[in-house]
Amino acid sequence: MKVPDTAELLTLSKASLVMLAQDCALHMQRMQQRLDMVLHADRVEGDQLPPIGSTVLIHLASQDAWVAHTVTGFYVWTCYDEPTSNLNRYRVFVRVEDSDGYSNARSLNEIRYIE
Numbered sequence: 001m002k003v004p005d006t007a008e009l010l011t012l013s014k015a016s017l018v019m020l021a022q023d024c025a026l027h028m029q030r031m032q033q034r035l036d037m038v039l040h041a042d043r044v045e046g047d048q049l050p051p052i053g054s055t056v057l058i059h060l061a062s063q064d065a066w067v068a069h070t071v072t073g074f075y076v077w078t079c080y081d082e083p084t085s086n087l088n089r090y091r092v093f094v095r096v097e098d099s100d101g102y103s104n105a106r107s108l109n110e111i112r113y114i115e
Helices: 008-037
Strands: 055-060 065-078 089-095 101-105 111-113
Touching: 055 089, 065 101
Parallel strands: none
Antiparallel strands: 055 065, 055 111, 065 089, 089 101
């Protein structure tokens, strides 16, 4: 078995790096397209979820005030009072971030959406 010399190794390494960069660029492009689809999707009439990137108010007990936050996402838990009897009940939470970048979350019924 022939051991590749330094020039061959550099050529192989450069080719590998180019392929890796192309794969990463393609992956990032696809992810951006998917993110754009989510962020710019038309709202459905009657939708109760505030759009990602929108501003909502949440009550902060430490300040005893309603404070503006930006919506960053959502998560859902099954209903805790009837875990087995009604699997169609869920609790929906809204992930938010304040102007300083601190994350928080509130139940959907605990936020005020600013249109």
